[in-house]
Amino acid sequence: MIGIDIGRVIISGDTDIPNQFFSEDYLSVLPVNQAFDAIRQIVEKYGSTKVHLVSKCGELTQQRTLHWLDHHQFFETTGVFRSQVWFCRERHEKQGICEAQGIRTFIDDRFTVLQHLLELDRLLLFCPSEKELEAFEAAQKPEKIQIVDGWETALKVLIK
Template identity: 35%
Template sequence: MRIGVDIGGVIIQQVDRLYPIETTAQGTERADEADQDTSLLEDFRRTPPMPGVFDALATVVSEVFGEHVHLVSKCGERVEQRSRLWLAHHDFYRRTGIAADNVHFCRTREAKAPIAAALGLTHFVDDRLEVLSYLDTVPNRFLFRPREHEVRSHRRHLASVHRVESWPELVTLIGERTSATG
């Protein structure tokens, strides 16, 4: 078993969700950053992690996936560099047990699919339903704290994912699914 985990919105909190500036009938969101996978504070190292992420990832490494935990993120070069620095600044690799060599970046959402296939991923966690819709080779897909407008846009793919709202919930679900299969 192998798992892929997105970074922005799954490991690192997105600033536009922490400090929304625009209110709509559907909730609060910053329209100018709605399409970005990672939206960091200006001093990006201070952007907070998702609650419970370090312990949760350490658990899935030690109890389920071992060395087969990969980070797969879509972003531009600038955000890639900042994401790598954020991970190092937060001592991510030591705290989770994930190898630094298991971090993969791509420039389009669709490009996550060939990465997932090449790595033989059996599980994937992303905050975008659109991304999960491309991952045909991944049988276990988890939609993590999605934005409602994005879910509405891609709702036809909801039946193929498990929606979760927190890291503890995700760890429990992964545990249940992996113990049921083997």
């Protein structure tokens, strides 16, 4: 089972920054480069039932995220099931979702999330910000976490 974060991994921009995804024009925010195609390839390799989206956000962002995914035909394009999108309010709560869904691999742009998931088998730190990279280095680069610089690199790790 594979878990994939949404903000800055699928939807470009950081959903924690109000002027991006929180404007009235949120549907015009673009997908992360190659995200849909890469996730489609992951679904083709592992199956639709084995790919989950897991995001930390508030209720308004949750509604906008689902609307954005629908508007951009994410589910039709990738094969991910809409019923396999999970939301939580705190970053550390992603661990409970992973446990409940049997997720063993996780892709996130934040080390501050992945540090709660070290019991999983494979963790990909996706295009981390400078702040997240500094936190990763300060934690002495936990072995289970591999930095990837985009979807092309992530695919090389996940689809061998």
